[in-house]
Amino acid sequence: MIFDEIKILKQHGNQFIPDVTKPQLPGPFKGRPEISAEEVNEMALASLCPTGAIGTSPVSIDMGKCVMCGECSFAYPNKIKFTTDYKIATNIRERLIVKEGDINPISIDENKIRAEIQSLFGRSLKLREISAAGSNADEQELNACGNVNFDMGRFGIEFLASPRHCDGIVITGPISENMAEAVQVCYDAVPDPKIIMLVGTDAISGGIFVGSGALNRSFLEKYIIDLYVPGNPPHPLTFVNGVLEMIRGKKKN
């Protein structure tokens, strides 16, 4: 009966987020941290971190290493506070390190974006995702970017099957030794010019897997990384906003 479908569609309503730059995430969400000037035992604070993301004098948090467990902010609530700012993707690795007193958003350095990215990919960006020992959390969030809520397809951003049809690769996971060759083969198959994005803490730094004998991250030493998207896993809004800013620039967003 067609009436069933009408009922379903009525319940379904409009699911898409009209402006992906605007949604507010709830309080416990951990986005960009802010570190106050309060004096604490810095060594004790740093030793809490499971991935060594906390630096000392001045205190800093490397979002490329942070797994967002929040233990530092529970132990030192007046020193470290995670805001709900999810726009934390950048093209400059150093910008992921948030220092004491930093309250500015993490942003993309427009001068460092390769010229061909915005001219060629501004309205259509096709990506080949490579899960290289990704845990399936990052992968699910990337899939969610294309669902009825985040719907990045409307911006021309899409994941495709064949690297031959793509403009770049997106790597999730810390890159296992067993996937190292596949990553290289897949990257080589993408036509020039092409971009590389690292999505998730595991991909950016190895995350909790640093020190494992089962990884081989040598691929990353050979190329320029065009976008770092931190998170454990990154929120779809972090990915969509980061990519949009990279391919279109801030103003056109």
Added chain:
Amino acid sequence: METITNTLSYISIRNQESISLSKIPILTYGKFSTEVIQLMKEPQVHCVNYFAYPDGEILKFICCLADDKASDIKVFSHELPKREKMQLTSITREVYAFHIYEREITENFGVEFIYSPWPKPVRYAFNRADRSKVVNDYPFYKIQSEELHEVGVGPIHAGVIEPGHFRFLCNGETVLHLEIQLGWQHRGIEDLFLKKSALIQRTVLSESIAGDTAVGHAATFAGLIESLAGISIQDRLNIERTIGLELERIAMHIGDLSNMCIGLAYQLGASVFGALRTPTINYSQLWCGNRFGKGLIRIGGTHYPLNVSLVEALEKYLNNFERRFITMAEKMFSLSSVLMRLENIGTVTKTQMSLIGAVGMSARMTGIERDVRKSHPTGAYQKLPYAPVFDISTGDVWARAALRRKEIVASIDYIRELISMLKTNNETPAKPLFEDNIKLSSNLLSVSLIEGWRGEICHCAITNDQGKIQHYKIKDPSVHNWMALALSLRDLEISDFPINNKSYNLSYCGHDL
């Protein structure tokens, strides 16, 4: 049954109980294999773990068989002095489900199992005994016929999913056999559990074993550590953890139904189920800041107690979700165009699933009554019995879809009962414990089982003289269940592979560790 209760060849423990290593019977290998073969003949017995670990000059082997009726775990062991050449007679010939354990022991320690019918690598672990075996050179079955052909897929798949390699042996469009080669995802996680000794490091690791089962694996880990340290946790915490586990089940089941609809080209179902996953994982985000429940499970306590307003939000979410879910599910399961793509496709039998040691949904969808929540309950499942969905048994894609549909409804009802329990609970939520307050007892073995959304998760740990973890062993439900997918594909059109794969949705990284 008589033989089981009268023999003293094993020690019987409860789920999440720790026992002194000295109490575990050490049998001769001959006696050990007879015992395994005898016990495994009982339909209510299945193996939850069998692993080796080095202890000085000796390789020790521990076997844990779960008895679903007695609600216990029977533990026994055997030993082998470390030598250049180590050989044992394979049990796999008699008990097929042992193939994965024996293959793993061969890969990790170089023990050869004589007469093993399938001595193939498991995951090409970085610390494997034979480094000359590499992931790109897996010994696939070959066919010798000019009329047959092979189709190879992966490790990188078409979609945004984890890597694995599927090799189909085909006669035209029909699949004769599917061989699944995994290992691409291997991150050395069991080794990291020993290397990274801070409790928070291990907790974060447990959340990363399979990112889609963060709550399941973390809860299994927490149960294990709390057992080894002799910590008893609040009722309140047990209830909250269980709500977390059941929410994870709903989120993954609804996502799977959406993915299956994509596989069927049923757009309405794909969109609506996909949209229903969003409020589910967004509730998790509202609760603990993470859409996958990372951060929710901590040892001994929680950073995120379910307060009054969170409970209110949970009830609201459940009501809204239930209404929309039921309407959509009724529609989907009444459409003949949908049903013809589900029914009698990829059928496996109860006997097959029992032989391969299938767990969780893969077992239940053929009528095997196996569910840790009922057979080996811990925490809230003990106080508030859960009635698993045991009335689906057709073993086809439809069964796997219908089981998810019923389990979602069962989980919603169960969470509502948990909420009522929580409302009458007056305990002040406890904070998580860290190193200073935790001491693991020495020379213990502990086994922790939790029914994750895919099925039974098992973590085992052994502590040494100083109370440090000497060996950590993880078993994801997918370890056994991958074989179910391979069996489903036999004599099936190759074009039915995607819907079958989605209907299992097994974990690559949970297998590869």
